[in-house]
């Protein structure tokens with residue numbers, strides 16, 4: 001089996017930028033994109049803070065263009081998941097869900113992070129039947145309906161704002177009485193007449209019938225009451241967790257599963273030849289531009305690693 005110079009696991013701004021740099025350095029990279037090519041930005045609408053777009057850019061368009069740019073210099077793409085890796089020796093070996101196997105001298109991990117769910121008993125079975133973690137994907141189905149969004153950060157505010165385009169009423173259920181979201185996002189929601197906040201409150205149960213979600217039981221920590229609130233939809237806006245499960249402990253991560261950079265500012269991991277970029281190693285900035293920047297660094301680092309090991 002041919003050993004590749006570099007395989008990039010995961011798409012999104014980090015993976016595509018790593019691919020752009022690696023392909024321009026003639027490393028002929030392969031990007032294994034996962035099942036959601038383009039990553040989290042493909043589920044968002046306007047991105048107003050990616051430099052170079054004074055009028056903003058749609059998330060999916062930004063990702064399509066990044067991919068095309070990497071393709072132009074010879075990057076190969078494969079839409080499958082990596083299910084197993086062996087990082088104990090070089091070349092590293094990878095097994096994919098579609099049965100493909102690969103060897104690579106260096107690996108760049110840019111698998112990002114996925115939306116968190118509350119962990120309620122039936123929430124996963126109700127995905128698509130009233131439970132969602134993506135307003136952009138599913139908001140359309142809630143025209144003139146009542147929805148609840150859980151969370152108090154920017155994700156929750158973004159979900160809530162977006163849902164007002166469709167829903168008749170959007171309630172934001174937050175476990176405290178102050179928001180974590182940035183000021184502009186807070187203000188946008190607080191002054192939106194379609195959005196109402198349900199403070200000091202936790203969703204304890206999802207009520208449903210055969211058609212899907214009909215309500216939620218919400219505990220108020222100030223009054224100690226639990227109330228049934230009727231709703232057609234429940235959107236998760238409580239943050240993300242890193243996609244590192246497939247590494248099965250072969251790379252050092254923190255308690256939450258984020259890969260720990262071992263040689264900052266370089267995107268090195270504790271395994272020589274394996275580099276990490278984007279949200280999979282960043283629980284702090286989590287921005288498209290910082291992910292793209294770290295993808296550039298990972299590719300340059302992989303290139304120099306290959307030169308040094310020749």
Ligand code: NDP
Pocket residue numbers: 118150151152153154155156158175176179180181182202237238239240284285286
């Ligand atoms: P955050 O971690 O910032 O916020 C998560 C929110 O969910 C918090 O309010 C938290 O409550 C609440 N929460 C977490 N777990 C639970 C739970 N089990 N039950 C109830 N509530 C819970 O995550 P975000 O995804 O909102 O944002 C992450 C980063 O991404 C931030 O840096 C943000 O700025 C950025 N971002 C930027 C956007 C933009 O600029 N357009 C859009 C989306 C995200 P508590 O506050 O009590 O901890």
